[in-house]
Amino acid sequence: MQQIRWLWKPLVFLACLLPALRLTAGALNALGLWHIGGVALGADPVKVMLHTCGRWTLNFVMITLCMTPLRDLTHWVGWLRFRRMLGLFAFFYVLLHFSVYLLLDQSGKLGALWQDIVKRPYITIGMLGLLLLIPLAATSTAAAQRRLGRRWTRLHRLIYAIAILGVWHFWWQVKKDIREPLLYACGLTLLLGYRLWKQRRSLARISVARLAKPDEA
């Protein structure tokens, strides 16, 4: 367990930062402030930054949701020690995604942002997903977890709804080629389906146990 804390966590942390570092280098490149090969963002750097941050938000939501199934499959509880950090990285990338959208794409115009939120359903659900992530990030500390007790678990189930909103947001904004959002939707169906299946199985066990009792008596 000490190895997780002092070796694996820092390594995973750095790996999670890589997409953001690459984008930063690319942005400096696009601004003409720095020239380094392999990080060019192409003809439309703002769009690349926007979409990359959006994708990584979804990736981190999905990876976070993989931790419980991985524990069940491998019988190693260590996976859960990474869950908070991965979830917070999802929040980090969604904040970057939103900042690129507001500051670079819409030139910081709050009026334009509000127009988009009211007028365009894919932005409405995207914003909703972002807002719902805020309480989860705010209650991610061990202290908050202790303080909230059972309510913490219930609150953090919001991640399922957030994941659905995220994939939906992606799906609605693509022009025509839905293969990528479809891939995310399939992954999410598996991850959520697994939880449903687990829940039904344990419910069935409980009811079987309850039915079994009178027979025993």
Add this chain to the structure above:
Amino acid sequence: MRKKFTDSAKIQPSEITPYDRYLSRRALLAGGLGLAVAQSVGGFGRSAFAQPAGALTYVRNAALSVPDAPNSYADITTYNNYYEFGTDKSDPSQNAQKFRTQPWNVAIGGEAEVTGTFSLEDILKAHPLEERIYRLRCVEAWSMVVPWVGFPLGDLLKRFKPTSKAKFVEFRTLYDPKQMPGQRSSVLEWPYVEGLRMDEAMHPLTLMAVGLYGKVLPNQNGAPLRLIVPWKYGFKGIKSIVSIKFSERAPRTTWAGAASNEYGFFANVNPDVDHPRWSQATERHIGASAFGPRKPTLPFNGYAAQVASLYSGMDLRKFF
């Protein structure tokens, strides 16, 4: 029903000039027109004779060009929407390199006196080339400025003597999934179909492009022959054209067929009519300053003075 093209064209095989010889002949012709060459040189500081292979000779049409600075050759040739070669902007420049544009034929059909299949050389040889710097506005709310080389579509269409029944022109892109990997997926209906109303097609701004930056059109930009309608969204500019057909009814165009609530037949650039999922009021100009502000989109992409009259009395919200 598929219309059978008759080879009733009055063009003899002996009149056909190979494309390369055609190109060199144009260069010779231009040699006699010192003024014309000087004008084209003035455009980008490059001589028609000092250019690498694929160089075209053309006259710069300043009257029909915008004063804006063109985007870089790199931007124009690596940021492309050409779904036949993939849906990512960088796919066409990677996947279209081996695309064969020679030999190339164009079938002319429908309501016209002259119909049949013509080689590209046949199509091109009657038309002196001009360079026109046009604004390009994509329906995805980005824009560029592109120095096309081509000739007016109207001049080409007149050669086929459209009949009084010809109210629309329909264009088709090559269908060849072996060469065009994007056509192996069903992301759109293939082949790509676009169309114009006859008066739009005959408008002097409507261009058949064969070149870019003074050189033969790169494959990813729609070689060897593509349409440019600068006051409409970019998807109207059908690429790699193999068929032109005159018809009485409006053709079913690809994007309008794929999502008729999002893409109309006219597709005129209009800041007041939003795409259902995004605003068309502003655009991000590619290449300008990477993180500069968006700029306002102009009605008819800034060509309102020349083309707005084509649509007088039409409800542009309905006919978007």
